[in-house]
Amino acid sequence: MSSVIVKNGSLSVLIGAAFLMATSSVGPGFMTQTAKFTEDFGPSFGFIILISIIISFVAQINIWRIITMSKLRGQDIANKVFPGLGYVISILVAAGGFAFNIGNIGGAAIGIKAMTNIDITTSSALAGIFGILVFSFPRAKNAMDNFAKIFGALMIILIAYVAIITQPPVVEAMKQTIVPDKISVIAIITLAGGTVGGYITFAGGHRLIDAGICGTKHLKDVNLAATLGIVVDLAVRVLLFLAVLGVVSKGLMLDPKDPAGSAFRHASGNIGYLIFGAVFFMAAITSVVGAAYTSVSFLKTLFKFVEKYERFTIIAFIVASTLMLIFIGKPAKMLVLVGALNGLILPITLGAMLFAVDKKEIMNEYVHPKYLTVLGWIVVAITAYLGIISLSSLNKLWM
Numbered sequence: 553m554s555s556v557i558v559k560n561g562s563l564s565v566l567i568g569a570a571f572l573m574a575t576s577s578v579g580p581g582f583m584t585q586t587a588k589f590t591e592d593f594g595p596s597f598g599f600i601i602l603i604s605i606i607i608s609f610v611a612q613i614n615i616w617r618i619i620t621m622s623k624l625r626g627q628d629i630a631n632k633v634f635p636g637l638g639y640v641i642s643i644l645v646a647a648g649g650f651a652f653n654i655g656n657i658g659g660a661a662i663g664i665k666a667m668t669n670i671d672i673t674t675s676s677a678l679a680g681i682f683g684i685l686v687f688s689f690p691r692a693k694n695a696m697d698n699f700a701k702i703f704g705a706l707m708i709i710l711i712a713y714v715a716i717i718t719q720p721p722v723v724e725a726m727k728q729t730i731v732p733d734k735i736s737v738i739a740i741i742t743l744a745g746g747t748v749g750g751y752i753t754f755a756g757g758h759r760l761i762d763a764g765i766c767g768t769k770h771l772k773d774v775n776l777a778a779t780l781g782i783v784v785d786l787a788v789r790v791l792l793f794l795a796v797l798g799v800v801s802k803g804l805m806l807d808p809k810d811p812a813g814s815a816f817r818h819a820s821g822n823i824g825y826l827i828f829g830a831v832f833f834m835a836a837i838t839s840v841v842g843a844a845y846t847s848v849s850f851l852k853t854l855f856k857f858v859e860k861y862e863r864f865t866i867i868a869f870i871v872a873s874t875l876m877l878i879f880i881g882k883p884a885k886m887l888v889l890v891g892a893l894n895g896l897i898l899p900i901t902l903g904a905m906l907f908a909v910d911k912k913e914i915m916n917e918y919v920h921p922k923y924l925t926v927l928g929w930i931v932v933a934i935t936a937y938l939g940i941i942s943l944s945s946l947n948k949l950w951m
Contacts, residue, residue, distance in 0.1 A: 565763040566773055568697025570780035571704040573612070573756035576842025578707065578788050578835045579652075580659025582746055586789060587811035589739050590796040595721065597797070598729030600736060601789055604743035607931055609782045611748045611902055614920075614928040616757040616778040618905040620766040621918035626754050627850050630904040632914055637904060642850040644897050645751045649847030652750075653873035656839040657683075661877075663833025666813065667826055673878055679833075680874030683840040687866050693762060696841055703834040704784060710827050711791040718798025718819045725797060741938040743789075750897045751846040756781050758849040768918050795819065844869045899936040902928060 590597050619626055627645075631638030660679035661672050670678070689695040746752075756777060760766060765773055796815045800806065807814035816828035844866045852859040906928045909920035 562763060562765060562773075565697060565759070565765060566777040567780065568694075568701055569756035569759040569763075569765075570777045571700040571784060572696065572759055572842055572845075573752065573781040574784035574788070575700045575704045575707075575835070575838035576755045576846070577746060577748070577752045577785055577839075578704075579656055579839035580662070580832060580836045581655070582789075583792065583812040583832060583835055585742065585746060586792045587796045587806060587815050589736075589743075590793050591800050591806050591811065593732075593734050593736065593739065594800065595725045595728040595797065596732035596734040597739075597793055598725045598790075599732035600739045600743060601786070601793060602729055604740050605782060605786050605789070607740070607744040607934060608748045608753075608785070609779075610924070610927045611744075611898065611931045611935070612753050612782055613775070613778050614924050614931075615748075615753050615902060615905060616760070616774050617771070617924070618909060618915075618920065619754070619757045620760050620770065620774045621768060621920075622908070622914050622916070623761065623766045624914065625758055625761060625849065625853055626901050626905070628853055629908050629914060630901060632911070633904045633907045637900075639854060641897065641901055641904075642854055645754075645850040646847045648750050648897065649843040650869065650873055653840055653843045653847075653870070654877045656836045656843060657870075657874050657877045659836030660833050660840060663829045663831070663836055666829025666832065668829075676874060676878050679837060679840070680870055682837055683844065683870045683874075684867050686841050687844075687863055687870075692863050692866075693759070693845075696845060697759075699841060700838055703838050704788075707831050707834050708784075708787055708791065710831050711788060711795055714816060714819050714824065714827060715791045715795040715798065718795050720794040720798035721801050722794065725794065738941070741934055741941070745898070745935065745938045748898060751843060751850070753898065754849070754901075755842045755846040758846060762849070771918075840870060840873075844873075896936070899932045902935070903932045906932065 589600065593600060615626070619629065622629060624632070627638035627642045629638075630641050657676055657679050660682070661675035664670060664675035664678055665672055668675075686692065686695055686699050760770075760774060760777060765777075792812075796806075796812075799815045799818045804818045806818075812832065813825060813828045816824040816831075818824070820827065848858060848862060848866045848869060851865070852862055858865050906925055908914045909925055
């Protein structure tokens with residue numbers, strides 16, 4: 553750990569940035585995906601998690617190092633590489649973040665309903681209010697850091713409890729994590745996209761820039777935060793995998809409409825379902841906060857109004873997505889359209905930044921390792937493939 557952290561007490565920001573990234577990726581889709589894939593692949597899902605995490609780490613360490621060493625956000629680097637590209641990326645990120653925030657608010661509402669049995673409309677309003685409260689504090693970004701850390705830790709504790717009581721076949725899972733019986737390329741790239749796709753990997757990196765943790769003197773700090781973010785994400789994924797594996801290994805079937813919820817109910821009856829509600833709420837609401845903050849961070853350097861009223865823009869972002877859910881519902885075509893475009897954000901942005909690593913006017917004195925550049929381009933190819941798969945869903949939507 554560098555002496556800079558010790559002197560200025562910004563270790564809390566580093567941990568907050570790591571948890572912001574991790575909790576942004578742990579949304580309702582994350583839980584549903586993990587439960588469904590565990591049922592489909594059994595112990596072999598451990599291998600899929602391992603490969604997707606390696607892909608995610610390569611993307612994350614490249615992006616975080618490049619943006620913090622250049623002291624520029626993703627959209628500003630993109631504009632310097634190709635004028636106008638930053639505006640395109642910012643619009644895609646904001647649109648994608650807004651569409652997925654509708655789903656995140658809905659997920660938080662489902663969690664509240666599971667815990668309290670309050671109707672879904674009221675639960676949706678409560679979820680939106682909770683997200684708004686985080687940014688109502690004058691020191692909103694510090695509140696956001698603490699919020700991500702507390703809820704992230706609580707999720708790990710609750711899921712670990714369920715994983716223990718389901719008694720999963722841990723030895724078999726460890727074995728098939730190395731030598732799997734089943735392998736799915738689609739599952740691997742889906743998990744990688746859910747971990748660092750779209751806006752997610754920029755959440756913590758942009759937070760570090762906001763806190764002034766950038767430049768070569770903070771390289772070790774950035775590496776630490778990026779690694780911790782992936783480790784937290786891995787911990788939640790593995791524990792959830794083991795919790796569900798303990799259920800399906802006993803021959804119990806998951807409800808296809810609610811795979812995660814039914815797994816928790818099988819594990820511990822009504823108490824298990826209450827735990828599911830709490831975890832689902834925390835997973836969704838932290839994603840609401842991460843999506844709103846990161847989407848606006850992509851706009852703030854391009855539009856002076858957003859920069860001047862950043863906190864209020866974030867609140868408006870959450871209000872709008874909550875009202876959209878309550879009064880219109882989930883507009884399926886919009887979600888599919890923006891979801892497909894969202895799949896292209898990571899390869900476009902990571903590719904733009906990899907083009908930037910050799911430009912001294914962008915990177916200043918920092919020299920990016922060649923091995924990271926090579927690995928980064930491999931991830932660009934993989935995530936571009938994911939984007940193409942996402943776009944293919946548009947044909948089914950309008951045919």
